[in-house]
Amino acid sequence: MSGVPIGEAARVSGVKVPTIRYYEEVGLLPEPPRTAGNRRFYDEARLRRLTFIRHARELGFEVGAIRTLLDLQDNPGQSCSPADSIARQRLLDVVARIDRLKALQTELERMIAGCSHGTIATCRVIEVLTDHGRCAHPSH
């Protein structure tokens, strides 16, 4: 009984229609039942799973990691340490990326601040990219 079609599922979950089909294709979302006219119908449980996926993607978990997290969710008696370590790994990635981006931010600000708005010949932005020695960034 009941359920909603894919467009409605997209609306309530915030996941676009083709993306929902894509998640089904890659095995994140189980194949839903179809109507007589071959249309997918999503029940509550599937909509919840879809929201789980969306939320996890927003936090930057990869599809592979989400698959594992969903498997874990399906077996609630297990230890949560795999879930914990996936989240910790993700946190490490995020922190590393923030550090990297902050260094880029500093470098970009230096480049831009040094720009005297003249011609390319004296442009600090081009200069820094051309001549590595002028770059304050140590890691490259």
Next chain:
Amino acid sequence: MSGVPIGEAARVSGVKVPTIRYYEEVGLLPEPPRTAGNRRFYDEARLRRLTFIRHARELGFEVGAIRTLLDLQDNPGQSCSPADSIARQRLLDVVARIDRLKALQTELERMIAGCSHGTIATCRVIEVLTDHGRCAHPSH
């Protein structure tokens, strides 16, 4: 005259061999002369261009933006304001991404801190992903 083969170009520029060929294919790097045996040979100017590209990629500029920056570099009499605005746009992207990642960091830390290392049934990580209401993150 002369120059170095692609492997050496890769070594000195820090760009991998297939990536150098890729840059040639997409028109970032002009086609270098070849030896009798059809091998690419890179002179100083090309190596400098390659390093420019690598540096720009490390700062996260897209290939399209780099193409523009290279064009500008080739015409040093022009105003540097396009270069400046590309860099400024990039800076905005970087800052926005940092903000986003910081919010993720907070959320992940909350998830992990709340994990009592029991079973999935009581796992805070899974719980937050499942039940959106427990998420402190306002933007999703």
Next chain:
DNA sequence: CCTACATTCTCCAGCGACTAGAGGAGCAAG
């Protein structure tokens, strides 16, 4: 019942920026 329109279906192609592999040719040293 007919028509118009919206929604959904499947399949296939493309994005960006590479990366990997097959299968072959060139080249330098022992």
Next chain:
DNA sequence: CTTGCTCCTCTAGTCGCTGGAGAATGTAGG
């Protein structure tokens, strides 16, 4: 001459979608 390295081209795969074509199905009004 053979070994082993580098290089060549070409194709296809990666990730996570996104878009389009062309057909079928569902719904609301007349």
